[in-house]
Amino acid sequence: MCFEVIFVDYHSFDETLSIIYSHPSNYQKIVLSIDEPGIYNAINFGISHACxxxxxxxxxxxxxxxxxxxxxxxxxxxxxxxxxxxxxxxxxxxxxxxxxxxxxxxxxxxxxxxxxxxxxxxxxxxxxxxxxxxxxxxxxxxxxxxxxxxxxxxxxxxxxxxxxxxxxxxxxxxxxxDKMYLKSSMFIRLKSLGLLVKTSLLIRSFFSRNSVLAKILGFQLTSAYKLSCLYLEIIVKRIFLTKPTPNLTNLQSKPLIK
Known part of the structure; x- marks a missing residue:
């Protein structure tokens, strides 16, 4: 198994780069510079260069x-x-x-x-x-x-x-x-885990500050409608369908060495 250490730097004016180069490493060391700010821009950039x-x-x-x-x-x-x-x-x-x-x-x-x-x-x-x-x-x-x-x-x-x-x-x-996350958090969490969480937690989430009632009170009627439909879909599936089947096809291409 090969190793590499990737550093992503965004126009640093301190001694970041000199500190990086001053430390010896047993692994391949790659230093990248990025022009766009943002933590996740840097992370994606580093991952895209990872072997x-x-x-x-x-x-x-x-x-x-x-x-x-x-x-x-x-x-x-x-x-x-x-x-x-x-x-x-x-x-x-x-x-x-x-x-x-x-x-x-x-x-x-x-x-x-x-x-x-x-x-x-x-x-x-x-x-x-x-x-x-x-x-x-x-x-x-x-x-x-x-x-x-x-x-x-x-x-x-x-x-x-x-x-x-x-x-x-x-x-x-x-x-x-993260205000953008607060707007969409309930949708994201319900889509991924709505069929797996306990019923009591699902019920509590319906009354939480980012859920249907809160959006109605905040006059976010379109969001409230979409979220209500998602809750209804989850409830129907929990009643009538079996547990979701794992989608594992994309991870099966390269088995690990045992």
């Missing part, structure tokens, strides 16, 4: 948990089912000094995002689900994870009991409210 099958994404203020993290991840990847779209572990919160994440059930995914730094994506899964959507400024990772669940299946996500990264809690996403 590896698996992708781990870290911010400049995050780090791998320890010197053996990569080798530990590889041990998991070498024995994975070829239908796995991503694996996720835990992260160490640098400010709170504790671990975050655990195995996520469909209910957990419906209410909370995995920490992106805990995820190792199959590159093809990112491509097949439309990359990181750059209209979302701080939540495109959550949207991508939900699309992966919808496109492939919930069972294509694999939890590993491993601390993957040291995570800085004071990064951009902690300071920025």
């Amino acid at each position: 590896a099958e698996w992708i781990l994404i870290l911010g400049s203020d995050d780090s791998l948990y320890c010197a053996h993290t990569v080798s530990s991840i590889v041990q998991y990847l070498m024995v994975l089912d070829y239908r796995t779209s991503l694996i996720y572990g835990t992260v160490f919160l640098m400010q709170d000094r504790k671990r975050l994440n655990q195995f996520f059930s469909p209910n957990d995914h419906f209410t909370t995002s995995l920490c992106q730094q805990s995820i190792v994506y199959r590159k093809q899964a990112i491509i097949d689900t439309g990359w990181f959507d750059t209209q979302y400024k701080s939540t495109a990772d959550y949207v991508l994870n939900l699309k992966i669940i919808e496109h492939f299946s919930f069972s294509s996500l694999e939890f590993v009991d491993l601390i993957i990264a040291n995570y800085n809690q004071s990064g951009f996403s902690s300071r920025y409210t």
Whole structure:
């Protein structure tokens, strides 16, 4: 298994590049410059230049948990089912000094995002689900994870009991409210997980601040109508249909070495 470390820089005027070049690496080091601002523009640009099958994404203020993290991840990847779209572990919160994440059930995914730094994506899964959507400024990772669940299946996500990264809690996403995501969050979550979550959670979501009643009260009648139709579709399917069949065809082209 080959490795590469890709850095994506957007017109930095500090010592970012000199710091990168000053550190020796046992892996191939690639430094790219991007002309468009935005976290997810940079991430997509880096992924598009990656040759590896698996992708781990870290911010400049995050780090791998320890010197053996990569080798530990590889041990998991070498024995994975070829239908796995991503694996996720835990992260160490640098400010709170504790671990975050655990195995996520469909209910957990419906209410909370995995920490992106805990995820190792199959590159093809990112491509097949439309990359990181750059209209979302701080939540495109959550949207991508939900699309992966919808496109492939919930069972294509694999939890590993491993601390993957040291995570800085004071990064951009902690300071920025993604208004575009708030407008569409319920649609996205229902489409990917509406058939999988508990009925009680589905009912509570109907009365939440971003759901049907809130949109009616806010005179967003078109959105309220579309969301109501989606709820109705989910209810009918839950009553009359079996569980959704996983869509795994795009991940079957290259089985992992056992």
